[in-house]
Amino acid sequence: MTDERVERGAIVSGIGMSRIGRKTGISDVELTVESAKAAIADAGLSASDIDGIATIGDTPIAVAAEQLGLSPDWTGGSMGHYGLLTPVVDAFQAVGSRTARHVLVYRTVNMMGGEAIQERSDGTQMEVPPAMRDITRILTMHAYSAPNWLAMHLRRHMHLYGTTREQIGWLAINSRRNAALNPSAAYRDPITMEDYLSARMISEPLGLLDCDVPVDGSIAVVVSRPEHAGACEHPVRVDAVGGSDGAGGWDQRPDYPKMASADAAREMWHATDLRPTDVDLAELYDGFTYLTMAWLEALGFCADGESGPFLEGGSRIALDGELPLNTYGGQLSAGRMHGYWVLHEACLQLRGEAGERQVPGMPEVAVVSNGGGPIAGCMLLTR
Amino acid sequence: MTVVAARIIPPLDDDNREFWTGGATGQLRLPFCATCSRWIFPPLLRCPDCSGPAVYAPVSGKGRVFTYTVNHHPFNPEVPVPYVIAIVELAEQEGLRFTTDIVSCPVDSVTIDMPVRVVFEQQADVFVPLFEPDPEA
Numbered sequence: 001m002t003d004e005r006v007e008r009g010a011i012v013s014g015i016g017m018s019r020i021g022r023k024t025g026i027s028d029v030e031l032t033v034e035s036a037k038a039a040i041a042d043a044g045l046s047a048s049d050i051d052g053i054a055t056i057g058d059t060p061i062a063v064a065a066e067q068l069g070l071s072p073d074w075t076g077g078s079m080g081h082y083g084l085l086t087p088v089v090d091a092f093q094a095v096g097s098r099t100a101r102h103v104l105v106y107r108t109v110n111m112m113g114g115e116a117i118q119e120r121s122d123g124t125q126m127e128v129p130p131a132m133r134d135i136t137r138i139l140t141m142h143a144y145s146a147p148n149w150l151a152m153h154l155r156r157h158m159h160l161y162g163t164t165r166e167q168i169g170w171l172a173i174n175s176r177r178n179a180a181l182n183p184s185a186a187y188r189d190p191i192t193m194e195d196y197l198s199a200r201m202i203s204e205p206l207g208l209l210d211c212d213v214p215v216d217g218s219i220a221v222v223v224s225r226p227e228h229a230g231a232c233e234h235p236v237r238v239d240a241v242g243g244s245d246g247a248g249g250w251d252q253r254p255d256y257p258k259m260a261s262a263d264a265a266r267e268m269w270h271a272t273d274l275r276p277t278d279v280d281l282a283e284l285y286d287g288f289t290y291l292t293m294a295w296l297e298a299l300g301f302c303a304d305g306e307s308g309p310f311l312e313g314g315s316r317i318a319l320d321g322e323l324p325l326n327t328y329g330g331q332l333s334a335g336r337m338h339g340y341w342v343l344h345e346a347c348l349q350l351r352g353e354a355g356e357r358q359v360p361g362m363p364e365v366a367v368v369s370n371g372g373g374p375i376a377g378c379m380l381l382t383r
Numbered sequence: 384m385t386v387v388a389a390r391i392i393p394p395l396d397d398d399n400r401e402f403w404t405g406g407a408t409g410q411l412r413l414p415f416c417a418t419c420s421r422w423i424f425p426p427l428l429r430c431p432d433c434s435g436p437a438v439y440a441p442v443s444g445k446g447r448v449f450t451y452t453v454n455h456h457p458f459n460p461e462v463p464v465p466y467v468i469a470i471v472e473l474a475e476q477e478g479l480r481f482t483t484d485i486v487s488c489p490v491d492s493v494t495i496d497m498p499v500r501v502v503f504e505q506q507a508d509v510f511v512p513l514f515e516p517d518p519e520a
Contacts, residue, residue, distance in 0.1 A: 136391065137393045137425070140391050140393060141513075142468065143454070151454075152451060155451060159495045250482070251480060254478055256450075
């Protein structure tokens with residue numbers, strides 16, 4: 001049977017990461033150049049091989065292209081159907097449709113704050129995606145930040161299913177445990193359940209350790225055509241993608257406290273023969289803990305409402321557990337690379353190159369997810 | 384005198400104006416589609432189901448707390464913490480709900496399903512619908 005999904009079979013041929021840290025003072029351009037050069041070299045390519053660039057956020061494409069000596073024929077990236085992963089999926093589709101051969105995708109962040117509507121360095125405001133247009137009336141209610149909106153989801157989840165903070169705390173503890181094995185992670189000292197429960201409240205029931213850690217850094221990948229796999233040392237293949245933008249906004253979904261992640265996951269599973277039981281590791285977005293819980297349920301790793309018991313005790317999600325989760329330390333402990341560290345780590349694990357934190361038994365299938373609220377994207381990657 | 388912190392007010396248009404200004408007469412008002420017999424939120428003058436016209440009418444202003452959070456972080460230093468943000472579901476219709484604040488009660492007294500009634504906080508021409516515990520419920 002002919003597979004008509006254009007993204008399937010695209011490969012991630014290279015990955016790269018800049019220095020990552022808190023308040024580094026390093027410019028976004030310098031960080032972008034670091035990660036991009038590393039990814040291109042990792043793919044076994046040179047700058048002249050790159051004919052496409054996609055990104056979202058800091059460091060405009062024109063600036064990156066000039067700094068790296070690239071002259072792309074194809075460019076892409078904005079907040080679209082796949083949320084923050086849209087530039088990556090755009091790149092899959094560009095190589096799949098033979099619009100480009102090798103696309104550099106990068107994501108650079110400079111200690112983004114927690115506000116909903118960001119100001120750019122030139123003082124203009126970032127365009128609010130259509131799916132986020134309900135934000136203004138929510139801001140009216142002094143509900144200024146994602147932890148406010150997600151805390152309400154979590155409170156409803158606790159009410160419906162009896163979920164406890166003691167269950168959720170295992171997400172934070174697991175992330176910190178994994179971050180200890182990741183030299184690039186922002187926070188590496190172990191934490192206990194008591195630390196989690198006693199951390200200062202941000203927006204009940206979300207405390208400080210339910211929130212991710214802002215960092216400076218850049219992560220890049222090179223996306224190439226399937227036929228490049230033979231020439232590539234460690235190709236990671238795209239099996240399926242899913243996305244969702246907009247349905248129900250922040251407070252209107254009939255199935256609240258579900259979020260767009262439910263729709264994105266459904267779209268992804270429709271596009272593959274793989275099942276949740278085939279997944280060897282999960283790198284799930286954790287800007288705030290509740291987002292990860294929503295992904296666990298959306299992706300079918302547990303039933304609706306059962307993410308609390310799924311996390312309890314932390315053994316199921318440990319590196320040697322049945323579903324190793326956020327193996328690099330997550331945004332909760334490693335740092336907020338805004339959805340791209342999950343992609344980098346999934347590739348590293350599938351390549352068997354994750355060092356001390358390598359998931360045992362040569363994992364073959366990884367799921368990567370990004371976002372929540374009204375915008376979400378996810379993908380299945382295979383070795 | 385209590386200083387009321389300024390709120391970000393959404394741009395008013397024909398669809399949402401009565402929702403944000405109805406409080407001037409003490410009424411919470413929402414568009415209603417007579418054909419589908421349903422209230423519409425976010426406010427639209429065209430029914431999302433039948434595309435027919437919707438007409439503003441008053442609702443009871445009573446509802447229940449669907450979910451809530453006690454915010455402790457001073458995201459806006461002008462708003463004293465802690466305070467309660469909630470989604471309130473109105474009595475008129477299942478799923479008819481929006482994000483608001485719960486006021487006039489201790490922050491730790493709010494629970495899911497708690498009966499509440501609308502009160503308005505004036506900000507220039509706009510009357511922001513907030514909710515307080517409903518003593519008649």
